[in-house]
Amino acid sequence: MSTDEQHPKTPEPSWPFTGRAEELELVRGASAGRRPGIVVTGPAGHGKTRLITEAVRGLDHARVTGTPEARDLPLAAFAHLLPDTVSLHRALRALSGVRVLVVDDAQLLDETSAALVHQLAVHGRTRLIVAAADGVRAPGAVSRLWTGELLPRLSLGPLPGEDTARLLAGTALEPLTVRRLHRTCRGDLRLLRDLVTALTAPGHPAPASAEPDWRTACLGAEPCGPDSPAPGPEAVFAGMDRRTADLGAARTGTDRMTAGLGAIRDGSGRVLPGLGTVCAGSDRVRAGSGAGPAWSVPPTAGLGATRAGTGRPSPGLRAGLAASGRPAPDLATAVTAPGRPVRVSGTGEWAWRGPLPVTAAVRERVAAHLERSGPGERDVLDRLAFAEPLPLPADDLDLDALERLEADGLVDVGAQGAVTLAHPLHGAVLRASAGRLRARRLGRAAPAYGPALDAERRALVRRMERLDVRPVPTPVGEWLVAHGGPLPARYAEVRARFARLRGELREAAAWAREGLRAAPSDDGCRRELRLAEDGPDGTGDPDDVHARYDAVRLGEPGRAAGRLPAGSVFARHADALARGDGPALDRAAEALAERGFTLYAAEAHAQAARAHRDPSAARRSRTRALTLARRCQGANTPALAGLVLGELTARQRQIVTLAAAGLSNREIAEKLTLSVRTVGNHLYGAYTRLGTGDRTALPWLVDTRETA
Numbered sequence: 001m002s003t004d005e006q007h008p009k010t011p012e013p014s015w016p017f018t019g020r021a022e023e024l025e026l027v028r029g030a031s032a033g034r035r036p037g038i039v040v041t042g043p044a045g046h047g048k049t050r051l052i053t054e055a056v057r058g059l060d061h062a063r064v065t066g067t068p069e070a071r072d073l074p075l076a077a078f079a080h081l082l083p084d085t086v087s088l089h090r091a092l093r094a095l096s097g098v099r100v101l102v103v104d105d106a107q108l109l110d111e112t113s114a115a116l117v118h119q120l121a122v123h124g125r126t127r128l129i130v131a132a133a134d135g136v137r138a139p140g141a142v143s144r145l146w147t148g149e150l151l152p153r154l155s156l157g158p159l160p161g162e163d164t165a166r167l168l169a170g171t172a173l174e175p176l177t178v179r180r181l182h183r184t185c186r187g188d189l190r191l192l193r194d195l196v197t198a199l200t201a202p203g204h205p206a207p208a209s210a211e212p213d214w215r216t217a218c219l220g221a222e223p224c225g226p227d228s229p230a231p232g233p234e235a236v237f238a239g240m241d242r243r244t245a246d247l248g249a250a251r252t253g254t255d256r257m258t259a260g261l262g263a264i265r266d267g268s269g270r271v272l273p274g275l276g277t278v279c280a281g282s283d284r285v286r287a288g289s290g291a292g293p294a295w296s297v298p299p300t301a302g303l304g305a306t307r308a309g310t311g312r313p314s315p316g317l318r319a320g321l322a323a324s325g326r327p328a329p330d331l332a333t334a335v336t337a338p339g340r341p342v343r344v345s346g347t348g349e350w351a352w353r354g355p356l357p358v359t360a361a362v363r364e365r366v367a368a369h370l371e372r373s374g375p376g377e378r379d380v381l382d383r384l385a386f387a388e389p390l391p392l393p394a395d396d397l398d399l400d401a402l403e404r405l406e407a408d409g410l411v412d413v414g415a416q417g418a419v420t421l422a423h424p425l426h427g428a429v430l431r432a433s434a435g436r437l438r439a440r441r442l443g444r445a446a447p448a449y450g451p452a453l454d455a456e457r458r459a460l461v462r463r464m465e466r467l468d469v470r471p472v473p474t475p476v477g478e479w480l481v482a483h484g485g486p487l488p489a490r491y492a493e494v495r496a497r498f499a500r501l502r503g504e505l506r507e508a509a510a511w512a513r514e515g516l517r518a519a520p521s522d523d524g525c526r527r528e529l530r531l532a533e534d535g536p537d538g539t540g541d542p543d544d545v546h547a548r549y550d551a552v553r554l555g556e557p558g559r560a561a562g563r564l565p566a567g568s569v570f571a572r573h574a575d576a577l578a579r580g581d582g583p584a585l586d587r588a589a590e591a592l593a594e595r596g597f598t599l600y601a602a603e604a605h606a607q608a609a610r611a612h613r614d615p616s617a618a619r620r621s622r623t624r625a626l627t628l629a630r631r632c633q634g635a636n637t638p639a640l641a642g643l644v645l646g647e648l649t650a651r652q653r654q655i656v657t658l659a660a661a662g663l664s665n666r667e668i669a670e671k672l673t674l675s676v677r678t679v680g681n682h683l684y685g686a687y688t689r690l691g692t693g694d695r696t697a698l699p700w701l702v703d704t705r706e707t708a
Helices: 021-030 048-055 089-093 109-122 140-147 161-167 175-185 190-198 317-324 360-370 377-387 399-407 424-433 437-441 452-464 474-482 489-501 505-518 521-532 547-554 569-579 580-594 598-611 616-628 652-661 666-670 678-691 694-703
Strands: 039-040 062-065 100-104 128-131 154-157 284-286 295-297 341-344 349-352 412-415 416-421
Touching: 021 039, 021 048, 021 154, 039 048, 048 100, 062 694, 089 109, 089 694, 100 109, 109 128, 109 140, 128 140, 128 616, 175 190, 175 349, 175 424, 175 474, 175 505, 190 360, 190 437, 377 399, 377 412, 377 416, 377 424, 377 437, 399 412, 416 424, 416 489, 437 489, 437 547, 452 474, 452 489, 489 505, 489 521, 505 521, 547 569, 547 598, 569 580, 580 598, 580 616, 652 666, 652 678, 666 678
Parallel strands: 039 128, 039 154, 062 100, 100 128
Antiparallel strands: 284 295, 341 349, 412 416
16 A cells, blocks of 8 residues: 655644734733723734734624725725714714724724724723734824824734744644744745745645755865766766756856856856756766765756757656666755755655745735836845845945935845845845846856855854854855755754754754755764754763753753853852752743753753742742743753643643633633633632743643644
């Protein structure tokens, strides 16, 4: 019996409401009691409508929505609530009986409707829940709701990264892909949905883009040239008399043409291979970057190449291997063609490598920003797009155009005059919309990434040596892994270690796998993968401070006595644990969290919970430990083992689980056939036992997936 491999899951039509616990409570509180209401503002796509919908679920309320089409029609938004012809005064009286009124897209209301909303706020008999998008001029009556202090204002920021990961948990995308999507969308959940739908849709075609699948350049660690292993899974070596016609082809010093997207010359005049590279003088195929053996195949060309002299397509790697009778390489551990998700071997997850799909929705969202008509502006944007991820010096660009672009927030100019595009999505759209000739001209001068990768690696190492793992910008490494480029094993090992120390265990494992993809036998990446998956075992390098600190994490501070840096947070943690001092352990945990050691902080709070003599202090430490541990991507270390919630009754546990899933007290009461007061009493008792003050921490304390 054979089964088809399951494709990454396409999200359901309605994604589950995730995160925003504190904001949800604020909106719920504003729609209850004697409060007048609230105004929720934020950029388009940040989830204002969904937040309000969840907050008023189960409440008796009316809803109106502003639209661009009806902006010039008086009271058009209220047509379903009012008679055909009505004055503002009569409309105010007609709506006085509405207890809760939701006003969505208030920035698009006509002036009369805006005045009606303002008067309802002044009279105070109707609680108003108003959503207005930033960046769009709203009617004066709407903006005066918060500037005139009639209603409190909640400014909705981007969804945090950990909540984005929880939102995408059902898509089976691996953590580096999730991180890339979160960074690209910058909190625009509608854009996130568009991209995820395009990425995970079965049979989705590769995007028609002039952007290369990845840029190949000399990484500074290994020699580059015609004899180097071709790094892409479609890379093949053609005979000496062949010509290939892939995009970005560059002539060598002879009468031969080597193909490959973005193929460039290095300082010695050699051609560096790009996607679909055809190297002369060989008929051997290599998949990946030194990741596997070679297969003999007939001379073939890469993606999009044509057979010389015939105009007929030349077979790619799979067809060539089929003709030779050799098995195809394992594409689960190599980079696939652009536009295809890759199964990550041994994890059940999918990775996206290559350009993001530039869908019609994506183009529509960025069109208003990128349609520039000023002199030199589009040329500057295109040059920056094809230079990514590296910046360009400001002196090399049109300064007048650059000033206008900076004023409009389209470019970032660093302190040293280094210029980059401000939004990560803009580069992908600009490259996709460039013509082939323009892409060939602009993409030909791609610089080597080796020095930039070395600089990023050294910056990460310095941070770890200083016992500080707060985030560090690493655009070049993230670019290469996103586009399927091979990473030096030393760089991947450092990235994996930095992520592991931050408590980002799944990301650490993913970085280690990226290093092993290029160097399967690398000991450093293998060690980091084992530590990310299995946790500390006390057998690390004795000269490494983190290996010595593992004894403290394992509950054996005596083994680390006198071996940790004096006065460091690690030494303070060891001393507090040796003395069994609960308050000191909590203070050490707070210092660890401040330096970015989220998992270490969770373990210190867990040890404090066991050391406290005061039951209430122990519950608070336990809650803090669980809250931090939930952010560590499935961490289950010895210090956290056996850490459980307080002694809740069966009913309390049931109600807490439903509250963590986002249900209101009223919804819980209806589901369990209880009174709202009873639900509130059970939650209050649970809060006391858990050491928390409200339900905002519950999603981190209760894994709703396990209890579903």
